[in-house]
Amino acid sequence: DAGITQSPRHKVTETGTPVTLRCHQTENHRYMYWYRQDPGHGLRLIHYSYGVKDTDKGEVSDGYSVSRSKTEDFLLTLESATSSQTSVYFCAISTTSARTDTQYFGPGTRLTVL
Amino acid sequence: GESVGLHLPTLSVQEGDNSIINCAYSNSASDYFIWYKQESGKGPQFIIDIRSNMDKRQGQRVTVLLNKTVKHLSLQIAATQPGDSAVYFCAETNAGNNRKLIWGLGTSLAVNP
Numbered sequence: 001d002a003g004i005t006q007s008p009r010h011k012v013t014e015t016g017t018p019v020t021l022r023c024h025q026t027e028n029h030r031y032m033y034w035y036r037q038d039p040g041h042g043l044r045l046i047h048y049s050y051g052v053k054d055t056d057k058g059e060v061s062d063g064y065s066v067s068r069s070k071t072e073d074f075l076l077t078l079e080s081a082t083s084s085q086t087s088v089y090f091c092a093i094s095t096t097s098a099r100t101d102t103q104y105f106g107p108g109t110r111l112t113v114l
Numbered sequence: 115g116e117s118v119g120l121h122l123p124t125l126s127v128q129e130g131d132n133s134i135i136n137c138a139y140s141n142s143a144s145d146y147f148i149w150y151k152q153e154s155g156k157g158p159q160f161i162i163d164i165r166s167n168m169d170k171r172q173g174q175r176v177t178v179l180l181n182k183t184v185k186h187l188s189l190q191i192a193a194t195q196p197g198d199s200a201v202y203f204c205a206e207t208n209a210g211n212n213r214k215l216i217w218g219l220g221t222s223l224a225v226n227p
Contacts, residue, residue, distance in 0.1 A: 033214075042203065042219045043158070058214070090157050101146055101207045103215060105157030 003027045004106035006091050012112045019078040021109050023091030025071075031094035032074040033103065034058075034066060036087040043090070049074055081113045126224045133191040135221045137204035142185060144206035148215070149178060149189045153200045161189070161202075191223075199225045 003026035013019050023032060033048040035058075045058030047066040055066050063085060067075045078085055088110050092103040127133050139147065145166040150158035164171045164178045164187075171178050177190040187204050201222050205215040 040219070043217045045214060048214065092157075101215065102148060102160055102163060103205075104160060108155075108157050 004091060004093060004104065006089075006106040006109050008109060009107065010110045012114065013081050014114050015082055016080050019081050019111065019113075021076045021089055021091075021111070023074045023076070023106060025074075025093050027093070028071050029093040029095060030071075032068065033092040033094070034064075034074065034076045035090045035092065036060065036085075037090060037108075038087050046076065046089075078111075081111075083113050085111065086113045087111060123220065124222045124224065126226060127194050129194060129196060129225055129227050131194055133189075133194045133198070133223060133225075135189045135191075135202050135223065137187040137189075137218050137221075139185050139187055139204065139206045139216075139218075141206060141208065141216065142182075143208045144216070145208050146206070147178070147180060147187050148205045148207075149176075149187075150203045150205065151198075151200045152203065152220070158203060194223075194225050196225045196227060199223055 005024045007022045031050055034046040035043045036046055037043050044060045046060055046064050047055055047058055049055045049068040052068055052071055055068060065077045088108050090108045091106040094101060094103050148163045149161045151161050152158045162173045162176050162178050164180050166182060169180050175192045179188045191198055201220045203220045204218040207215050
């Protein structure tokens with residue numbers, strides 16, 4: 001699992017509340033990613049980071065923000081959760097080999113917004 | 115058994131048979147391709163990868179074939195086992211894409227005992 005943990009693993013919250021998901025890695029990988037996975041949509045990139053304080057948007061970034069103040073932690077924040085953000089969220093890291101762009105995934109966080 | 119990932123999302127095979135999962139990728143500039151396996155309740159797990167300068171690569175019980183002419187990728191699993199039951203995703207990327215992957219929608223493989 002490339003030393004990736006996500007917390008919490010499950011969360012139920014109410015519409016309008018802020019939510020922060022944490023991704024932690026132990027191997028100093030430069031690239032980190034947040035995805036959401038929904039039936040019929042596969043994996044969709046929310047935001048990614050290519051270094052400390054360096055982040056960029058993915059294809060479904062509206063309603064989400066991220067922060068990376070340390071190499072090992074990448075936080076995903078839903079400022080005001082909506083029911084459409086009910087999903088499974090996966091964090092991934094990318095190994096820095098020049099030959100590959102392989103991403104390795106954490107175990108996921110199941111978020112339910114009521 | 116054979117399936118096209120985007121049009122036949124479910125593939126059912128008998129234990130011991132070979133499985134073929136197909137993927138049509140979208141970007142002719144893509145130069146690196148990966149197959150992932152996702153079991154229920156878990157994150158995607160890397161299986162095998164291939165670069166565009168190759169047309170075949172073999173792993174343990176798995177083989178990936180790449181046909182750049184028709185932008186087609188396939189994953190072959192030999193002697194399919196019940197533990198192979200999962201959803202399989204193909205992903206593509208290219209140089210300068212900041213290591214962002216473009217994902218297929220996945221194919222569900224069910225192995226019947």
